[in-house]
Amino acid sequence: MKYNRFLTVLLQATAVVFLITACSKEKSTGSKDWALVPFVKADDANPVLEAGTSTFTCPILNQEVKWDEKDVFNPATVVRDGKVYMIFRAEDKIGKYAGTSRLGLAISDDGLHFTRRPAPVFYPDNDSMKIYEWEGGVEDPRIVESPDGVYFMTYTSYDGNLARLCLASSRDLETWTKHGLVLKGKYTDTWSKSGAIVAKRNGERIVAEKINGKYWMYYGDTDLFIASSDDLIHWKPEEENGVVKSVLKPRAKMFDSRLVESGPYALVTEKGILLLYNGMNLDEGGDPELAKGAYCSGQALFDLNNPAVLIDRLDQHFMMPDRPYEITGQINQVCFIEGMVPFKGKWYLYYGTADSKIAAAIGPEI
Ligand SMILES: *[C@@H]1O[C@H](CO)[C@@H](O)[C@H](O)[C@H]1NC(C)=O
Numbered sequence: 001m002k003y004n005r006f007l008t009v010l011l012q013a014t015a016v017v018f019l020i021t022a023c024s025k026e027k028s029t030g031s032k033d034w035a036l037v038p039f040v041k042a043d044d045a046n047p048v049l050e051a052g053t054s055t056f057t058c059p060i061l062n063q064e065v066k067w068d069e070k071d072v073f074n075p076a077t078v079v080r081d082g083k084v085y086m087i088f089r090a091e092d093k094i095g096k097y098a099g100t101s102r103l104g105l106a107i108s109d110d111g112l113h114f115t116r117r118p119a120p121v122f123y124p125d126n127d128s129m130k131i132y133e134w135e136g137g138v139e140d141p142r143i144v145e146s147p148d149g150v151y152f153m154t155y156t157s158y159d160g161n162l163a164r165l166c167l168a169s170s171r172d173l174e175t176w177t178k179h180g181l182v183l184k185g186k187y188t189d190t191w192s193k194s195g196a197i198v199a200k201r202n203g204e205r206i207v208a209e210k211i212n213g214k215y216w217m218y219y220g221d222t223d224l225f226i227a228s229s230d231d232l233i234h235w236k237p238e239e240e241n242g243v244v245k246s247v248l249k250p251r252a253k254m255f256d257s258r259l260v261e262s263g264p265y266a267l268v269t270e271k272g273i274l275l276l277y278n279g280m281n282l283d284e285g286g287d288p289e290l291a292k293g294a295y296c297s298g299q300a301l302f303d304l305n306n307p308a309v310l311i312d313r314l315d316q317h318f319m320m321p322d323r324p325y326e327i328t329g330q331i332n333q334v335c336f337i338e339g340m341v342p343f344k345g346k347w348y349l350y351y352g353t354a355d356s357k358i359a360a361a362i363g364p365e366i
Contacts, residue, residue, distance in 0.1 A: 034271040035299050037318050039361035045112035047357035056119040065092050067102050071330050073352030076141040077339030079204035084108045085173050087141045101137030111348045122176050129178050132157035144199040144208045144265045152232050154195030165192040182235045195219040196262035204342050209268050216307045221261040224248035226308050247308050255279045255296040255317040257286035264340040273302040294333040296320040329354025342366050
């Protein structure tokens with residue numbers, strides 16, 4: 001009896017010590033007062049979207065294709081009429097690359113259970129963008145609203161050789177107008193991706209916000225670069241010595257040692273412009289605690305008075321691949337954040353898992 005009592009006390013003491021250690025470990029992950037954390041993966045609902053069996057007639061092939069048969073991933077999200085609208089990337093299994101990408105639409109009442117439209121809403125067509133979009137397709141959407149309620153979407157066109165950052169707009173997220181390449185002139189035939197437009201929260205809407213009289217966009221998938229615009233359609237990259245100016249770089253020995261790539265839009269906050277981004281780990285010389293090539297999620301803060309100036313950055317990722325469908329898939333070890341909405345009082349983050357499925361994580365209260 002006495003011995004049992006002693007054991008209980010010992011166990012309780014151990015638990016207290018363990019808790020204290022756990023808490024201080026939490027602190028040492030280096031969260032900062034400007035960061036949007038924590039995000040908790042919605043395990044009961046995840047993955048929220050998987051490959052499907054829908055068909056549609058591809059206007060270029062002039063034949064029926066199972067457009068979402070291979071994988072779905074990398075979503076943008078918008079709250080519209082009290083529902084979460086998700087524009088996601090889907091791949092078929094056919095053609096030269098065994099996987100042309102198109103963008104589908106899925107809608108949810110609760111942010112976690114989605115119903116998808118049977119046909120994609122955005123795809124390569126017999127139009128002026130076909131030379132850039134066929135037959136790799138259209139990839140990786142990110143969406144903000146203009147102040148007068150037009151949705152602007154950045155996406156990647158892929159011709160099988162080069163990825164180019166492009167723009168489209170829509171009033172209803174279903175019918176889209178293509179506006180062409182973001183980078184033109186001497187940059188037309190250079191690799192570009194992942195455009196995150198600076199925007200501000202207005203209720204549950206995310207609206208593009210001018211700073212110093214211009215709209216801004218972070219983009220890139222090596223370093224991050226920055227471009228500005230008067231009208232959200234025509235963009236000009238910031239240059240330094242005749243080349244695009246880097247505003248965020250990979251860091252040796254860290255989760256983002258190989259590359260940094262925009263997450264969702266960049267969010268104007270009181271403390272600065274908050275950019276959630278994706279970081280890839282190096283095979284050698286990266287973070288040894290992470291898998292080679294892992295994609296984890298980071299956060300950076302830029303100056304409200306000068307969006308090209310980095311003020312601060314989290315030292316650690318805030319999300320990493322550790323669920324089975326994040327570890328294994330078309331590309332292993334990937335959490336790729338791309339959609340985020342303020343919804344029913346909380347932040348909802350959406351991400352591609354292993355380039356195969358889509359998952360959600362629920363963040364702090366707004
Ligand atoms: C689009 O162009 C292709 C190749 O020229 C052609 O085979 C196809 O019929 C066209 N589709 C439509 C809908 O006109």
